[in-house]
Amino acid sequence: xxxxxxxxxxxxxxxxxxxxxxxxNLPAVGSLSITxxxxxxxxxxxxxxxxxxxxxxxxxxxxxxxxxxxxxCLDNIAGHDRPxxxxxxxxxFPIAAxxxxxxxxxxxxxxxxxxxxxxxxxxxxxxxLAGRSSGSAARSLLGGFVELENHADDIVVKTLLNAxxxxxxxxxxxxxxxxxxxxxxxxxxxxxxxxxxxxRWVEQQAADLTEARAAVTNRDLSKLASVxxxxxxxxxxxxxxxxxxxxxxxSATIACMQSIRDLQSQGLGxxxxxxxxxxxxxxxxxxxxxxxxxxxxxxxxxxxxxxSGLGAGAKLVTA
Ligand code: DP6
Numbered sequence: 001x002x003x004x005x006x007x008x009x010x011x012x013x014x015x016x017x018x019x020x021x022x023x024x025n026l027p028a029v030g031s032l033s034i035t036x037x038x039x040x041x042x043x044x045x046x047x048x049x050x051x052x053x054x055x056x057x058x059x060x061x062x063x064x065x066x067x068x069x070x071x072x073c074l075d076n077i078a079g080h081d082r083p084x085x086x087x088x089x090x091x092x093f094p095i096a097a098x099x100x101x102x103x104x105x106x107x108x109x110x111x112x113x114x115x116x117x118x119x120x121x122x123x124x125x126x127x128x129l130a131g132r133s134s135g136s137a138a139r140s141l142l143g144g145f146v147e148l149e150n151h152a153d154d155i156v157v158k159t160l161l162n163a164x165x166x167x168x169x170x171x172x173x174x175x176x177x178x179x180x181x182x183x184x185x186x187x188x189x190x191x192x193x194x195x196x197x198x199x200r201w202v203e204q205q206a207a208d209l210t211e212a213r214a215a216v217t218n219r220d221l222s223k224l225a226s227v228x229x230x231x232x233x234x235x236x237x238x239x240x241x242x243x244x245x246x247x248x249x250x251s252a253t254i255a256c257m258q259s260i261r262d263l264q265s266q267g268l269g270x271x272x273x274x275x276x277x278x279x280x281x282x283x284x285x286x287x288x289x290x291x292x293x294x295x296x297x298x299x300x301x302x303x304x305x306x307x308s309g310l311g312a313g314a315k316l317v318t319a
Pocket of ligand 1: 017
């Protein structure tokens with residue numbers, strides 16, 4: 001009747017941007033990500049027959065803004081005639097700011113709700129249901145390097161490498177901690193409907209995935225860096241070409257990219273990626289983590305730097 005689960009956000013190296021079916025939230029493209037170890041969301045789901053409606057608390061505050069999405073996720077797991085639940089969510093990092101908080105939140109929610117409602121779903125089904133609430137959440141069900149495959153009628157994820165098989169580090173430079181103005185879900189629909197670059201983006205994704213998959217399998221950081229930065233900048237070009245344009249960056253975002261370019265020219269194994277927000281994620285070898293961290297901390301406009309390794313998929317903490 002009550003269960004708590006924990007999940008880490010994931011950072012996409014090859015991005016999910018665009019939906020083939022917005023009702024079922026099916027991604028238009030495959031994607032490839034790394035699951036983090038240090039950032040997390042914990043979800044506590046308790047079935048309460050005395051409650052008339054679901055109740056959501058996010059980091060100690062009323063979570064009404066997210067309640068509809070949470071309730072529909074619970075409906076997908078336990079059916080529309082289920083009893084109401086009290087859901088308490090806690091994250092140890094800024095939420096809704098382009099740090100993939102919806103990924104860790106829905107991954108943890110599905111695992112906790114599955115246990116609380118006694119559904120005994122397998123991992124594949126959990127990933128598929130998490131993805132229906134937030135596409136990127138499907139990837140947080142698994143650890144390490146994860147591919148979300150491009151299927152026409154379901155959300156399917158698989159592990160390419162476990163975290164310990166290629167223990168890269170992620171340095172997250174926070175340049176503005178507040179919530180973003182346009183959610184990624186809304187922004188990708190605007191891109192699909194208005195960006196002249198959207199079709200080309202979708203068309204080219206399979207080639208980027210093939211290149212990135214090979215780089216991961218061979219643990220080739222410079223090949224991964226090249227395709228990952230290309231894919232990230234291409235996604236942002238799709239957004240910049242949309243009407244209205246979506247520009248998530250600020251001047252510190254660009255300063256961080258420049259800092260990372262400088263480190264690359266000195267031969268360091270590091271590359272950047274940026275999601276639907278102004279934060280910059282630098283992915284690097286463990287050997288260069290300290291230099292990357294110090295460089296980004298000293299970059300103008302950076303307000304906070306967090307470091308994470310790669311971690312495992314969502315798991316039940318108590319049932
Ligand atoms: C830029 O998974 O948040 O982070 O399915 O609408 O919830 P919805 O979108 P969401 O989009 C993530 C977009 C991204 C790229 C990525 O994580 O692949």
